Amino acid sequence: MTTTDIEASRALLAEAAAARGFSAQGATLIRLAENAIWRLTADIVVRIARPGQEAAAAREVAVARWLSAAGVPTVEPLAIDQPVLAGGRAATFWALLPPHEAGTEADLAGLLAQLHSLPVPTFAIGRLNPFVRIKERLVASRAVSEEDRAWLLSHLRELEGQWQSLPGSRGDCVVHGDAWTGNCAVIKGPFRRAVLLDYERTSLGPPEWDLTSTAIEVDTFGSLSAEKYRVFCDQYGYDVMDWAGYPTLRGIRELRLVTFALQIADLDPSARSEAHGRVDCLRGRRGPRPWGWNAVG
Template sequence: MTSTTNDPAIQPTWPHVVTACRAVGLNAAGAKPVRIADNAIWTLPGAIIVRITCPCRRAAAHREIITARWLADQAIPAPRPWLPMAVDLPENRAATFWHQLPDHTVGRCKDVATLLRQLHRLPAPGHLPFLVNPAREARARLEADQRSVIIPITDMTWLTSYADDLADAWDSLEDGVAHTPVHGDAWAGNVARTADGQAYLLDLDSVAVGPPEWDLTSTAVKVSTTGTLSLVEYEQFVSAYGGYDVRTYDGFEVMRRVRELLMTTFAIQTAADHPHTTDEARHRIACLRGLNGQRPWTWTAVPHPPGIPSPVV
């Protein structure tokens, strides 16, 4: 493969794929992009996946390899490393290499619940950090996008203040159930389901120790925020998890708003390289600002180009 695509999201990652492959004795010829988002995922000949982190995520990549080995020891289905270490790259990036999963589709909500139930029951291993306040992650994304001409400065100013308020509210949350290992971004798009019904937990770089309610909120917002999940499906999710409905948690409203903010900042980031998603980013901001009525709102999927549209993120 050569870097001939006009997709601006793909071009910056290709040199890192070449560098990482050379470092481990692989030929990058024939590599194909699978998903370009916070991490750039490429498939290589020989059923190998290479993941290139975004800048400043090198430590998370090294920790992800350790997490994958730990999950294997705990018999939780997840991708297995092809290489037992991450490869350091410029810009504080890293590359990790994985065995490619069998052909699969996006997981179901019941799959998410089943995997989370297994994960949340495990004792926390020593290598996992504590979950960083996710509202501060959203704030950092906004800081990176401050010079964007896509979003009006008035909206960016409001979003920054909103993120600060949510960060303070998160720090004041009272505990619900005991803290456990958490995935950090547990939704159907981060679960793969193969033809035989086996589900795999993907994207392990955000696994940490924190409130399990945070993982459960990612599915609950599909009912209360985006309206993309029916109550029947959500009840099946709750049942598969073990009966705990996160909406009964006193801190759910704060967690829901933080998740909505992260989904919005992701749309803003995507619009920077893919202007056709600008309207969706602006629509989500208007929803957060109370300009589009009450929840649930209609949010359109922001896909991970290239590839087919993904579930709503």
């Protein structure tokens, strides 16, 4: 992230804010990555999506409004016509959450149980594609050897085949798509309240996809205790590890995490060791799970 990147994003913010009568003066940058997130002084959060994501941004707003109407606690989009196009990128406007902290696995499980029980919405939501951007990251990576790249691409093809022949699941429903505790916020105060956020990957798919995100914290990362995982399963009412299709979803999640690390390593050489270690794990060079992966990015 450079000063030029920040200033370019700030210019997009000013254009989008002005289009809906808001001022970007004094705005604070929350995060600048694939999406840019800013806080206006009016306690409004503006999310500027990647180029070409207008439909996805509109769907995020529609999903949040649908969840709110269904009584599922969620971050709230402003009641304005949105998204707004600025410089060819879609910007969406959200009410700033009160002081909050990341939710627990139990908080997340309760919200997922509510989400997964809802009927399919009337607006188009699309089907889950768990492989989005994996191949592109592998092809573009400069941090991976050619031999490892070829193996990972072959592994991707195997997983794509397994995805097409998954054993019977609990039935497709609306899934969050990126269900981890970082996308579950708990409002601080006397009345503790957990809310969902970030609907970039929300779509129709097997609910097991959402549950696998927490399962691999035990199984792959080794960062979540068996006791906390049991609380998660009890709160949701199901253990995805008992499902015959779980190894396939775990494999897809792991490959996504490997390619994300490789993408980061292209920009930050200090992440190369972690990225290469993850590749070694998939290739059987680091012994059995859990592998103790560390966060990158």
